[in-house]
């Protein structure tokens with residue numbers, strides 16, 4: 306993923322040792338994106354191979370990494386880049402609901418109901434976590450929680466839309482399928 | 492502990508014969524002091540009807556509605572009216588305040604209707620306004636406040652005189668996001684800090700998630716609810 310660019314962004318500010326990069330990366334991402342040391346050094350090796358960072362020996366013979374001109378230019382491209390293609394709208398929640406609709410309205414409503422209760426509980430949890438953090442000291446952590454809250458809200462809103470559409474689908478076919486419906490609600 | 496509000500197998504139908512509508516169908520639910528419950532579900536699923544039943548505004552067709560352990564159905568019309576004045580507060584989506592009365596007078600109104608002396612009514616109303624974070628400029632008229640402030644005044648009026656049950660029907664309906672957040676946060680704190688039992692109807696997951704418990708309705712029934720301790724969710728729907 307974008308770990309390469311994240312490291313370059315930290316190096317843009319000043320040269321770093323490997324272990325410093327790990328710590329600063331994790332702080333900047335609010336603690337939700339842990340890196341292992343091996344991953345940091347592998348990434349730095351590749352960046353060095355590609356000429357995007359340079360290495361010299363610092364205190365205690367440790368490797369001190371700096372960004373090169375080519376690295377700064379690659380980083381600049383990354384800040385400006387936008388996704389070329391819209392990502393395909395595929396996720397597991399959507400797959401579940403669409404498959405359940407294939408299986409019949411009752412099953413679909415059931416899946417919507419369960420997913421919604423579970424997601425709402427998740428949202429409640431995040432909301433609590435959020436009010437615990439609201440002293441504003443760690444902006445990164447707050448923004449990460451905000452992002453999670455807003456995404457859960459979006460999924461819940463989508464489930465509401467699903468429910469309304471399934472119910473109106475149901476009303477539209479009421480006459481032809483009423484026998485079936487009477488049986489399935491027993 | 493006696494629940495503040497309890498529905499026991501409530502049914503509410505409107506009309507009869509071929510035009511009969513079952514707005515609420517066999518709902519049982521109980522709400523403890525200090526508990527904040529959100530009710531959500533598609534339009535027409537019976538949310539407002541449930542609130543009307545809770546406040547004794549409508550009688551149920553079957554079942555029992557208990558407020559502080561007392562059956563609302565068995566009450567005389569006078570007792571029910573007294574219940575609404577002294578125990579149960581209502582907040583609606585909009586049109587909550589009397590425009591010709593000041594903020595303070597609006598909040599004093601339910602007490603004055605109940606025959607409380609003006610001096611006492613004034614002090615209770617000032618307390619209630621303070622609890623919603625408004626205690627300045629109380630002689631201004633509703634039109635001079637922002638939408639969010641107006642709704643806070645309405646909440647103060649619904650709570651004045653130590654009423655322990657607050658029923659709110661889409662209280663954020665006419666507000667923008669920031670004001671809505673503040674109103675819902677206020678409700679959450681009134682429940683947790685002052686022990687008021689609150690039932691709020693909303694169609695916004697964002698606001699529902701502030702509640703201790705979220706109840707999902709469909710077709711007049713409860714289809715699932717979140718558990719107050721955020722554990723496994725209880726789902727009535729999966730048993731059908």
Ligand SMILES: Nc1ncnc2c1ncn2[C@@H]1O[C@H](COP(=O)(O)OP(=O)(O)OP(=O)(O)O)[C@@H](O)[C@H]1O
Pocket residue numbers: 505506512513514532533534535536537538539540541
């Ligand atoms: N006084 C009434 N007479 C006849 N039918 C009614 C009456 N009040 C409500 N209903 C019907 O009862 C059902 C539930 O209505 P209710 O107002 O409780 O829904 P709601 O969940 O609050 O919907 P919304 O989200 O749109 O406010 C609806 O079908 C409605 O048409």
Ligand SMILES: [Mg+2]
Pocket residue numbers: 538539540660
């Ligand atoms: Mg309604």
